[in-house]
Amino acid sequence: MKRLLCLIFLIPCLLHAEDLNSVKQDDTNLWAGTGAKDATYSAISLSMLGWGVGLAGGIALLASAINQSSSSHDSSSCSH
């Protein structure tokens, strides 16, 4: 009885296996062109690296200014 039930459930699955393959093919075509969109976002991200470079430069300048300020403070405190 169990075997018969399994067979009954298995037959529709096997019949639809080919359909699933065609869905997969359609799906590949459905995603066609996303490479162009991804490329656009990658190019924009590269353009925006300037923000990161500017920010890093700003932080470096600030760090250097703080360092100079503290070292001049230290030296002045040493001279006393």
Add this chain to the structure above:
Amino acid sequence: MILAAVLISAFTSFLDQELIYFTPPPDWTSAQLSSGKRGFVAPSTEHTRPSLYLSVERSTLSYSDYLKSVQRIYTSIPKTSWRKIETLLTKAGSGTLTSIDMDTPHGMLRILQLLLQKQDRMIILTASTTQTQFPSYYPLLLETFRSLSYASSVQSSLQDPSKFSLLEQQLQTAPCQQQFARFLQETFPEQGKGWLEEVLLHYTISEK
């Protein structure tokens, strides 16, 4: 003996790989995203620097259907417009030059995108600028897009084929990536930065 055979076969497959590359403007520098993707950026003091990015997408669609698909994707993005500009002849063949205008938090951006089909792949060369930068960069970007090249092997990509033996000799020493990069820069200056990056990328992959 076996190691030598393995090395030779690895380098043979590396040398047999096809190359897709372009020549970026001389003063543009290579840049890498955190994802590992590489491109080139212009030497600009502005926060948004013009950039160039090359990628490849596999597609079973016909060229016209692929273009329709691209158009559908861009027109579905809010505050974005897409248009075909012209057919552009490059060293790799003729492709379609398209333009995308995008309204982003950083301002209006103008993207130039070249789509070129090679067998079952679409070669996508993309340039990003702000709308204000675009007019001054357009001639330079067109020249760069025209430099897009395709070679079926490393040897066929060489402007001076007699230098191929130097490349083979160098590969026999199994150089590390830095050594190989230096060798390429010194031996093949005429090939340009785009070619060098592409060859180095294939070499790194073959090493792994």
